[in-house]
Amino acid sequence: MSQIISLDSISPLGSPVTVADMRAEMDKGGCSSSSCGSSDAQGDLPDHIWDKIKDHPCYSEEAHHYFARMHVAVAPACNIQCNYCNRKYDCANESRPGVVSERLTPEDAARKVIAVANEVPQLSVLGVAGPGDAVYDWRKTAKTFELVEKKLPDIKFCISTNGLALPDYVDDIAQHNIDHVTITFNALDPEIGAQIYPWIYYQGKRWTGRDAAQILLERQLEGLDALVKKGILVKINSVMIPGVNDQHLAEVNAEVKKRGAFLHNIMPLISDAAHGTHFGLIGQRGPSAAELKSLQDKVSDGTKLMKHCRQCRADAVGLLGEDRGQEFTMDKIAADIDYNPEKRDLYRQVVEKEREDRRRATAEMEAQLAVNSVSTVAEQPMLVAIATKGGGRVNQHFGHATEFQIYEVDSHGVRFSGHRRADNYCVGGYGEDDRLDIIIKALEGVSAVLCAKVGDCPKDTLAQAGIPVLDDYAFEYIETSVGAWYAAQMACGQEKATA
Numbered sequence: 001m002s003q004i005i006s007l008d009s010i011s012p013l014g015s016p017v018t019v020a021d022m023r024a025e026m027d028k029g030g031c032s033s034s035s036c037g038s039s040d041a042q043g044d045l046p047d048h049i050w051d052k053i054k055d056h057p058c059y060s061e062e063a064h065h066y067f068a069r070m071h072v073a074v075a076p077a078c079n080i081q082c083n084y085c086n087r088k089y090d091c092a093n094e095s096r097p098g099v100v101s102e103r104l105t106p107e108d109a110a111r112k113v114i115a116v117a118n119e120v121p122q123l124s125v126l127g128v129a130g131p132g133d134a135v136y137d138w139r140k141t142a143k144t145f146e147l148v149e150k151k152l153p154d155i156k157f158c159i160s161t162n163g164l165a166l167p168d169y170v171d172d173i174a175q176h177n178i179d180h181v182t183i184t185f186n187a188l189d190p191e192i193g194a195q196i197y198p199w200i201y202y203q204g205k206r207w208t209g210r211d212a213a214q215i216l217l218e219r220q221l222e223g224l225d226a227l228v229k230k231g232i233l234v235k236i237n238s239v240m241i242p243g244v245n246d247q248h249l250a251e252v253n254a255e256v257k258k259r260g261a262f263l264h265n266i267m268p269l270i271s272d273a274a275h276g277t278h279f280g281l282i283g284q285r286g287p288s289a290a291e292l293k294s295l296q297d298k299v300s301d302g303t304k305l306m307k308h309c310r311q312c313r314a315d316a317v318g319l320l321g322e323d324r325g326q327e328f329t330m331d332k333i334a335a336d337i338d339y340n341p342e343k344r345d346l347y348r349q350v351v352e353k354e355r356e357d358r359r360r361a362t363a364e365m366e367a368q369l370a371v372n373s374v375s376t377v378a379e380q381p382m383l384v385a386i387a388t389k390g391g392g393r394v395n396q397h398f399g400h401a402t403e404f405q406i407y408e409v410d411s412h413g414v415r416f417s418g419h420r421r422a423d424n425y426c427v428g429g430y431g432e433d434d435r436l437d438i439i440i441k442a443l444e445g446v447s448a449v450l451c452a453k454v455g456d457c458p459k460d461t462l463a464q465a466g467i468p469v470l471d472d473y474a475f476e477y478i479e480t481s482v483g484a485w486y487a488a489q490m491a492c493g494q495e496k497a498t499a
């Protein structure tokens with residue numbers, strides 16, 4: 001069968017192959033938020049590890065341009081309390097971990113996975129990230145995976161845990177083909193841990209203070225060691241809490257790296273009195289983008305860092321940075337539903353080609369940047385913000401972006417640096433003018449914004465704030481666009497210097 005396939009023929013969220021396709025797509029006004037990341041290739045990774053991560057949107061920056069995750073909220077119970085967590089049910093419009101619209105039984109969850117797989121061809125990972133603890137609530141987590149595995153044997157399973165129950169379930173985790181486990185690990189020092197965890201429930205007893213933190217720490221390390229021994233990839237989540245553990249997280253990074261964690265994800269504390277958490281109520285602030293970046297830069301020689309985490313809800317669906325969960329609430333899912341693999345299979349074929357093309361174009365651009373470099377002193381990398389709705393391209397209207405991908409560029413190349421949220425909901429703004437103020441604030445330190453299209457008004461307002469917004473690279477690959485923009489800045493600088 002010969003068939004012409006483009007990513008957008010499969011999903012409007014993918015990256016259309018031709019510029020005309022892309023313009024048509026944009027004109028439809030698609031408004032999904034974006035994906036992110038810089039290319040990462042196999043490098044020194046052995047084949048069996050690369051196979052586990054190459055299509056996992058959280059374990060591979062490159063993959064998260066193309067692949068989606070879904071969380072099913074089957075595990076409501078938790079055995080500890082964190083000062084930053086409030087597990088809300090029935091909440092459609094808050095975007096943070098622990099929040100869900102509806103709790104599911106394993107049977108409902110399995111139906112929902114099939115419904116999503118039929119509609120979202122990018123789907124590659126099924127995760128249980130609460131709203132409580134996937135390992136403490138193990139029976140429901142395991143049952144869900146058992147049911148799904150029968151219908152979608154190619155989907156990857158992923159779980160998140162605070163680690164307290166973990167050592168008791170490592171064998172079960174391995175038996176259920178779970179290749180990816182996240183442990184939240186906020187402190188090696190029990191004095192610091194005691195400021196984060198008011199209590200834990202362990203061996204039929206409630207523990208508090210330093211003792212609670214010490215037990216949790218020991219169980220987390222035991223669980224990490226056991227998983228590494230079994231060859232299961234472990235991601236460590238650490239919540240960065242200024243004045244509590246921010247100065248301590250470099251030590252955590254060194255320890256988890258030493259013990260064989262695959263990735264370290266240092267995430268900012270999300271804190272607001274309206275969330276009803278202890279930290280929110282006492283006014284504990286989260287870190288600024290600059291503080292987070294400074295810590296990430298400090299430890300980036302250590303365990304590989306995840307910088308593209310979106311701190312998803314426990315029922316999130318879609319590419320990272322978008323949440324299509326409300327399209328798949330249980331009232332919209334048929335009682336009897338069969339899986340049709342056609343869209344996912346087609347999508348994977350197209351993505352393979354697109355990824356190869358992007359990698360080649362990026363390598364060519366980076367070689368050119370190095371050739372053109374005239375710098376003899378250490379360069380300060382420049383930051384460029386990208387409006388993208390996935391596919392690794394500059395393909396989103398400025399006005400539709402609820403977040404921007406931030407890339408660093410210098411003559412050594414283009415690197416993904418993180419994302420900055422700029423939506424009204426997130427930062428509490430109202431109205432268009434307010435929104436532009438919020439965006440300008442969110443883009444602090446950024447030298448330019450690249451997008452698919454921008455209106456005159458926002459373009460002028462951002463220009464006055466010293467941030468040019470350009471649509472010259474519409475629908476091109478992100479890395480090649482950023483590289484071309486940087487080369488133009490350098491050429492302009494040289495012209496001025498010789499004039």
Ligand SMILES: C[S@@+](CC[C@H](N)C(=O)[O-])C[C@H]1O[C@@H](n2cnc3c(N)ncnc32)[C@H](O)[C@@H]1O
Pocket residue numbers: 078084085086096097098129130131132133134160161162182183184237238239267268269270271311314
């Ligand atoms: C909701 S938890 C569920 C999984 C598991 N119970 C755990 O804590 O690892 C998922 C992740 O969200 C993080 N999290 C929860 N509330 C947060 C907040 N207010 N700010 C930042 N991260 C938060 C947790 O630390 C954890 O890494």
Ligand code: SF4
Pocket residue numbers: 078079080081082085086087098130131132133161162
């Ligand atoms: S362990 Fe996870 S679910 Fe439990 S309170 Fe902490 S963040 Fe919330």
Ligand code: SF4
Pocket residue numbers: 057058069127129308309310311312320
């Ligand atoms: S919370 Fe972070 S690690 Fe988990 S699914 Fe979302 S992006 Fe991936």
